[in-house]
Amino acid sequence: MRRPNSPALLPTLLFLASCTSSAPKTSTTPPTPQASAQGSQSASDAPRTDLPIPMVAFQLADSASGLIKVQVMADGSIVSATGEAWGKLDGTTITVDGSTEPMWSVDAEGKVSSSVFGGIGIRFSVEDALLVEGPRGTATASIDDAGLVLFDDHKGQSESPWKVIGMSPRARRAALLLSMSIPRTP
Numbered sequence: 001m002r003r004p005n006s007p008a009l010l011p012t013l014l015f016l017a018s019c020t021s022s023a024p025k026t027s028t029t030p031p032t033p034q035a036s037a038q039g040s041q042s043a044s045d046a047p048r049t050d051l052p053i054p055m056v057a058f059q060l061a062d063s064a065s066g067l068i069k070v071q072v073m074a075d076g077s078i079v080s081a082t083g084e085a086w087g088k089l090d091g092t093t094i095t096v097d098g099s100t101e102p103m104w105s106v107d108a109e110g111k112v113s114s115s116v117f118g119g120i121g122i123r124f125s126v127e128d129a130l131l132v133e134g135p136r137g138t139a140t141a142s143i144d145d146a147g148l149v150l151f152d153d154h155k156g157q158s159e160s161p162w163k164v165i166g167m168s169p170r171a172r173r174a175a176l177l178l179s180m181s182i183p184r185t186p
Contacts, residue, residue, distance in 0.1 A: 051091030052108055055074065055075070055076045055091055056170045058072055058164050058165065059071045060175055062163075063162055064161075066163070068081045068165070070086055070182060072174055077089075078178070092105060092106060092107075093106075096181075101115045103116055128142075128169070128172040128173055130173075130176045130177070134154075141176050142176070143164055143167070148160050148162075149161065149163065149179045
């Protein structure tokens with residue numbers, strides 16, 4: 001799997017770069033924690049859901065072909081479709097394997113920091129949509145209840161490059177950040 005600095009990531013970079021906002025900022029509040037043990041797990045073994053980026057298992061697939069691109073495990077490890085280590089989610093950051101600096105960080109208020117996309121205002125809304133703000137307007141990345149990732153640029157144009165398999169509302173934040181990190185290939 002190609003790393004996030006790949007030229008195939010260009011459409012996502014252009015989506016982000018085309019956006020920025022003159023719209024007023026609204027306050028954000030992280031989702032209400034719903035931590036619970038499932039099955040025979042003890043409460044201490046249960047996935048953490050009270051974090052800015054909840055740690056839940058899911059897969060991210062190409063929406064057209066259905067091919068799995070990455071899989072996030074309940075422990076936060078991220079693996080590619082071929083099973084190789086891709087990165088790590090620790091509840092507040094997503095770090096690419098082999099990197100010392102997190103690609104994405106999210107604070108308790110939903111503000112997103114990125115080592116790749118510096119200088120762009122990125123935050124999560126109360127509904128867990130990713131809002132990218134810049135001088136030309138606000139772009140939105142969101143996930144519908146069926147798991148389809150939707151990118152809406154500041155001009156109102158949309159595309160749906162990814163689908164979340166094993167969709168859970170708690171997976172939205174990690175899936176949106178990963179959808180901005182994975183190269184799109186034909």
